Amino acid sequence: MPARATRLLLPLALAAMLSWVSGCQSTYQVKIDAISKPGVAGAQSYRIRYKNGSIPGEESLREKEAADFVRTALSGKGFYEAPNAAAADLVIEIDFGIEKPRTKMEDNSVPIYAQVGGGIRYETVPVTTSDGRTALRTVAVHQPPRTELVGYQNMAVPVTTYEKYLNLKARENKAREEGAPPTEVWNVRVSSVDESDDLRKYLPILASASIDYIGVDSTSQQTVKVRDGDSGVSFVRKGL
Numbered sequence: 001m002p003a004r005a006t007r008l009l010l011p012l013a014l015a016a017m018l019s020w021v022s023g024c025q026s027t028y029q030v031k032i033d034a035i036s037k038p039g040v041a042g043a044q045s046y047r048i049r050y051k052n053g054s055i056p057g058e059e060s061l062r063e064k065e066a067a068d069f070v071r072t073a074l075s076g077k078g079f080y081e082a083p084n085a086a087a088a089d090l091v092i093e094i095d096f097g098i099e100k101p102r103t104k105m106e107d108n109s110v111p112i113y114a115q116v117g118g119g120i121r122y123e124t125v126p127v128t129t130s131d132g133r134t135a136l137r138t139v140a141v142h143q144p145p146r147t148e149l150v151g152y153q154n155m156a157v158p159v160t161t162y163e164k165y166l167n168l169k170a171r172e173n174k175a176r177e178e179g180a181p182p183t184e185v186w187n188v189r190v191s192s193v194d195e196s197d198d199l200r201k202y203l204p205i206l207a208s209a210s211i212d213y214i215g216v217d218s219t220s221q222q223t224v225k226v227r228d229g230d231s232g233v234s235f236v237r238k239g240l
Helices: 003-024 061-075 199-213 231-238
Strands: 027-036 045-050 090-098 102-116 119-128 134-143 146-172 184-194 222-227
Touching (some): 027 199, 045 061, 061 146, 061 199, 061 231, 146 199, 184 199, 222 231
Parallel strands (some): 045 090
Antiparallel strands (some): 027 184, 027 222, 090 146, 102 146, 146 184
């Protein structure tokens, strides 16, 4: 092949390969609810708190991993972790997990298979007799049945889904009047519902989806599509 033709084909082959890889990436539907309190500005430093009461430094491996994803997501909006609790503008509470599974019946087209063929057929074959002559003999040939797709049937089948969620809640790190809780500055909840119960796989997906909504009021629930290969997901997985 001429060198010029090879140079022309290489970009086409590369484009086809990239298109194929892109098509193989998983896409996730992520729901986002975000609220923000107006008038609270300049709060950029924070300390992490876990909703279940764990203390940073004594958290579980899963909590530590989730916090690392959150820290990276926060850095994408200019937030940074304060050196100590007293120096922090905000306390950011992390809550994540899987809601109870939900099962519902869905109509699905189910393939129907059947065994066809098989049985016995008879063939006349030449055989050699004891005296060396050739004679014809009828013998039985057993044919095994084969399985074939014969059609489809609509059936109601149970489908179990799991809601994986990540909730970030930021409060002012300063005392208020006695008995009054700290002022909530912003709150972001991201979730994804499908048949997977692999929370660890979804944490970087959820954290990356939260980045554009940290400190923002979404006014209503938003639904976005997130792919494995998105730059935001790669950014969160890479970490600080």
